[in-house]
Amino acid sequence: MNSLYRQGTSLLHRLKVGPKLLILAAIIALLAVFATNPVAILAALAVTTALFKIAFPADGVTTLAKQFWALKWLILIIVIPQLIFGAAWLPVTTNALRLTIAISLATLFTLTTKHEAMLAAIERAVRPLKRIGIKPETVSLIIAMTINAIPMILKFAAQTREAQAARGAKPSIALMTVPLLVASLKYADEFAEALTARGVEV
Amino acid sequence: MLIEFEAVSVSFDTKTALDNVSLKLDQKRIGVIGLNGSGKSTFARLLNGLVQPTSGTVLVGSVNPAKDAKAARKQTGFIFSNPDVQIIMPTVLEDVSFTLRSSRLSKAEIRSKALAVLQRFGIAHLADQAAHSLSSGQKQLLAISAIMVSEPKLIVADEPTALLDLANSRLVSRVLLEQIDQQVVLITHDLELAANCDVVLRFADAKLVEVGEPAAVISAYLADNK
Numbered sequence: 001m002n003s004l005y006r007q008g009t010s011l012l013h014r015l016k017v018g019p020k021l022l023i024l025a026a027i028i029a030l031l032a033v034f035a036t037n038p039v040a041i042l043a044a045l046a047v048t049t050a051l052f053k054i055a056f057p058a059d060g061v062t063t064l065a066k067q068f069w070a071l072k073w074l075i076l077i078i079v080i081p082q083l084i085f086g087a088a089w090l091p092v093t094t095n096a097l098r099l100t101i102a103i104s105l106a107t108l109f110t111l112t113t114k115h116e117a118m119l120a121a122i123e124r125a126v127r128p129l130k131r132i133g134i135k136p137e138t139v140s141l142i143i144a145m146t147i148n149a150i151p152m153i154l155k156f157a158a159q160t161r162e163a164q165a166a167r168g169a170k171p172s173i174a175l176m177t178v179p180l181l182v183a184s185l186k187y188a189d190e191f192a193e194a195l196t197a198r199g200v201e202v
Numbered sequence: 203m204l205i206e207f208e209a210v211s212v213s214f215d216t217k218t219a220l221d222n223v224s225l226k227l228d229q230k231r232i233g234v235i236g237l238n239g240s241g242k243s244t245f246a247r248l249l250n251g252l253v254q255p256t257s258g259t260v261l262v263g264s265v266n267p268a269k270d271a272k273a274a275r276k277q278t279g280f281i282f283s284n285p286d287v288q289i290i291m292p293t294v295l296e297d298v299s300f301t302l303r304s305s306r307l308s309k310a311e312i313r314s315k316a317l318a319v320l321q322r323f324g325i326a327h328l329a330d331q332a333a334h335s336l337s338s339g340q341k342q343l344l345a346i347s348a349i350m351v352s353e354p355k356l357i358v359a360d361e362p363t364a365l366l367d368l369a370n371s372r373l374v375s376r377v378l379l380e381q382i383d384q385q386v387v388l389i390t391h392d393l394e395l396a397a398n399c400d401v402v403l404r405f406a407d408a409k410l411v412e413v414g415e416p417a418a419v420i421s422a423y424l425a426d427n428k
Contacts, residue, residue: 005293007330114330115292116299137303147292151334155286190287197252197280198290198301198348199272 004110012055012112017121067104156183203263210258219244221408233399240405250278279349283361285341295329339370
């Protein structure tokens with residue numbers, strides 16, 4: 001998995017995490033409430049395109065198009081059953097586009113925000129929980145490690161699939177579960193040892 | 203720094219992983235060889251308190267890792283064979299900076315130290331990359347950078363080239379043997395790498411069977427395993 005963050009010097013890159021998150025959340029909220037007809041959806045699409053263009057002047061539109069393409073299966077899963085069960089195509093399409101734009105805006109936040117800044121913001125946000133014994137650094141560390149574990153689990157899944165395919169087995173969840181679990185537990189064990197070696201007690 | 207083992211044994215349940223090892227070492231490049239399960243990794247893990255002796259005493263400098271694991275880990279950096287398990291933070295720069303999280307340095311100082319060490323090992327251009335997207339060799343250089351940024355006195359590398367291709371293996375070996383001023387304990391199956399150390403230890407069946415000049419120890423090892 002590649003880091004979602006993309007280098008840049010745009011206004012969105014320079015905005016602090018808190019205000020940026022608030023602005024994008026406000027746009028998504030407005031989208032949810034008001035973008036209920038094709039004209040509003042087109043307006044929302046124009047705003048989203050403009051934001052992507054501001055963030056990535058060279059290839060903002062292509063980046064947005066890639067986000068839309070990446071969401072194709074999710075959108076199809078949402079749209080097709082509704083159409084099969086007789087829902088009108090216009091509201092179904094409007095809702096699908098609304099969801100796609102909202103996810104793209106959320107992705108824009110990740111594309112323009114470094115993990116470091118995001119984790120620092122999370123630490124700040126959970127600071128009040130210190131009073132009930134929750135350490136903000138621990139929360140941000142757990143989130144960072146979770147982000148990190150995803151590519152590892154995907155790698156184990158790919159390796160397991162490949163090994164089974166090499167032995168002529170058809171891919172199935174039942175066959176995947178045990179090897180994936182064993183690989184993940186082994187990774188957890190080795191990772192815990194590496195954490196300890198770097199001075200983090202687990 | 204003097205590494206001292208006095209009648210050290212380690213047992214896990216009924217299995218003896220290390221049997222009555224005594225030694226004194228102060229060489230700069232210490233190679234450790236032996237078959238799988240011979241006790242090499244247990245020896246390495248004793249140096250920073252990842253494994254505790256069942257009996258006997260380990261001293262690294264003035265620190266007893268069994269009694270003061272925190273001090274032991276501060277003075278000893280550990281490199282594992284699998285570079286994937288050593289990555290804690292999502293990006294390269296964050297992972298190196300993580301080592302200094304509990305230092306008293308400011309964020310700017312941490313960033314600058316981390317970038318300097320990445321520069322030193324030739325991976326500064328990858329600073330903002332996702333650590334998991336690096337090649338195995340780059341990941342191992344990242345692991346070395348993440349350790350070196352805290353300026354430990356001793357580096358313990360447990361088969362650091364085991365999962366690398368020839369080019370990356372040579373790159374990492376060169377870094378460990380030539381570009382690091384610290385004392386290095388190198389556990390390896392790569393006899394070419396061991397041959398470049400100042401002294402080589404050979405383990406067999408949980409026992410330390412030989413300590414000496416690399417050429418002599420390696421020849422005996424090869425002769426015993428024809």
